[in-house]
Each structure stands twice: as structure tokens, then as C-alpha cells.
Amino acid sequence: MIINILKRNYIQEEHTLVSEWTNKEFKTLLQKPKLTNEQLHNVLTSRSVGAINALCSFIHSYHIGGDISGLANMMINRLKKGSWECPKCHEKQPER
Numbered sequence: 001m002i003i004n005i006l007k008r009n010y011i012q013e014e015h016t017l018v019s020e021w022t023n024k025e026f027k028t029l030l031q032k033p034k035l036t037n038e039q040l041h042n043v044l045t046s047r048s049v050g051a052i053n054a055l056c057s058f059i060h061s062y063h064i065g066g067d068i069s070g071l072a073n074m075m076i077n078r079l080k081k082g083s084w085e086c087p088k089c090h091e092k093q094p095e096r
């Protein structure tokens with residue numbers, strides 16, 4: 001119960017960070033699915049490891065049909081096109 005509340009607060013905090021991503025940053029992240037969150041942070045220096053982790057989780061959530069409330073419309077539009085690899089579980093998404 002307490003863990004769920006803490007988890008929810010954490011997710012809400014990261015939502016704010018996710019919404020600030022630019023198109024270019026999002027593309028960069030999608031192009032480098034093999035990098036760890038820390039390595040991505042070295043490329044996308046203005047994004048914290050936590051924010052990167054949150055976005056990767058939402059991308060994973062997108063392809064398993066979970067919560068995508070943290071994804072901006074431009075991100076969803078890009079993901080819909082397919083032809084990307086999940087940065088979380090590395091499942092390849094075919095072109096649609």
C-alpha cells in the first residue's frame with residue numbers, strides 16, 4: 001500500500017520531466033536502444049538518469065499496452081510508425 005503511494009508520487013514527478021523532451025532528444029533516445037540510462041544521460045546531458053529511465057518505461061508500456069500518460073503526442077505519433085527497438089526490453093517493433 002505505502003509502496004504503491006510512493007510509486008505513484010515518483011511516477012508523477014517524472015511525468016513533468018518526460019513532457020519537456022524535444023523531438024530531437026526523443027529521436028536520439030529511440031536511435032540508441034542499446035545504451036544504458038547512464039550512457040544516454042552522457043549523450044542527452046540535459047536529461048537526468050531518472051527522466052531517461054521514466055521515458056524508457058513509458059515506451060515499454062506503450063508496446064505492452066500499459067500506461068502511456070507520460071508520453072507526449074509527438075512521441076506517440078513516432079512510436080505508432082514502428083521500426084524502433086524498445087530501450088527497456090529490446091523487443092523490436094516492426095515498421096507499420
Ligand SMILES: [Zn+2]
Nearest residue numbers: 060086088089
Ligand atoms: Zn519493451
